[in-house]
Amino acid sequence: MRLLLVEDDNHVAAALSAVLARHGFDVVHARNGEEALHSVLPASHPGKPPFGVILLDLGLPDLDGYQVCGRLRKITSTPVIMVTARSDIRSRIHGLNLGADDYVVKPYDTGELLARIHAVSRRNPSADDLAGEVGNALTLGTVTIELPTRRVSVGGESVQLTRKEFDLLALLAQRPGVVFRREQIISEVWHTSWEGTGRTLEVHVASLRSKLRMPALIETVRGVGYRLVAPTA
Structure with missing residues (x-):
């Protein structure tokens, strides 16, 4: 490389x-x-x-x-x-x-x-697979996640995310309300079990909350991981 x-x-x-x-x-x-x-x-x-x-x-x-x-x-x-x-x-x-x-x-x-x-x-295989599904999108209240084009909008306004930010959000959005363990997120988004990546996860979660202007969208479950709380329209 x-x-x-x-x-x-x-x-x-x-x-x-x-x-x-x-x-x-x-x-x-x-x-x-x-x-x-x-x-x-x-x-x-x-x-x-x-x-x-x-x-x-x-x-x-x-x-x-x-x-x-x-x-x-x-x-x-x-x-x-x-x-x-x-x-x-x-x-x-x-x-x-x-x-x-x-x-x-x-x-x-x-x-x-x-x-x-x-x-x-590394690219996220699950994200790549999702991108191949034409017309596949997730709508969670005012948040729309377009999987094929990897675009995110809030209330119709586009939000620019990095590749890993999108992969993290898309993963959590697949099962709103379900708690994803930190180890599971790191494995599926970063494709590693290396514990030091945990701090990077925290930073990406904080960045997503800031960019989407929804601090409560991603809830921290102390000692376990994170879950997405679907906003109301």
């Missing part, structure tokens, strides 16, 4: 590139935001397959990492993992709202990073 590493520290980039290469990744290193944006254009690497994942450090010398993520989302659907020392929940939600698929806080374990790379690079 080709991977774009956006990192301004050459020493960090060299060490990480060596580790990733040992695990079978073809790493392209971009040293700043503009170089990263240029790298994702097909004309920049003629004859090469598109990137499978983008690792985006937020502390770049020319552009703010959040700005780079927002611009990347306008030109590519490649999964983006933000890598930063900013660990507060607001920063994570902001990154996810801009289109990031995951968020890794420094310092991180290499095994953790590799697990997250593999997790975001």
Whole structure:
């Protein structure tokens, strides 16, 4: 898999590139935001397959990492993992709202990073199967989830979700009122049993509540998991 590493520290980039290469990744290193944006254009690497994942450090010398993520989302659907020392929940939600698929806080374990790379690079088979069902949509009060086109609207107004946000919402919406265990959600949406993904799940739930402007839509069942509470029309 080709991977774009956006990192301004050459020493960090060299060490990480060596580790990733040992695990079978073809790493392209971009040293700043503009170089990263240029790298994702097909004309920049003629004859090469598109990137499978983008690792985006937020502390770049020319552009703010959040700005780079927002611009990347306008030109590519490649999964983006933000890598930063900013660990507060607001920063994570902001990154996810801009289109990031995951968020890794420094310092991180290499095994953790590799697990997250593999997790975001996988497509959700159940979501893909649903997308093939023409005309399939879920209506829950004012919320409409169009499975074939992966579109979500609230009261007729479109809401932009990331791939994993949509997969999470679609999963919960299949059985409103039923509690999905955290382990089950992580397995079906992220295709991993790795416990560290639990924090990512929490961030995605918080982001969904914020984007849909329905804090009560997804209910936390303490010690168990989450369930979707269908809103009234």
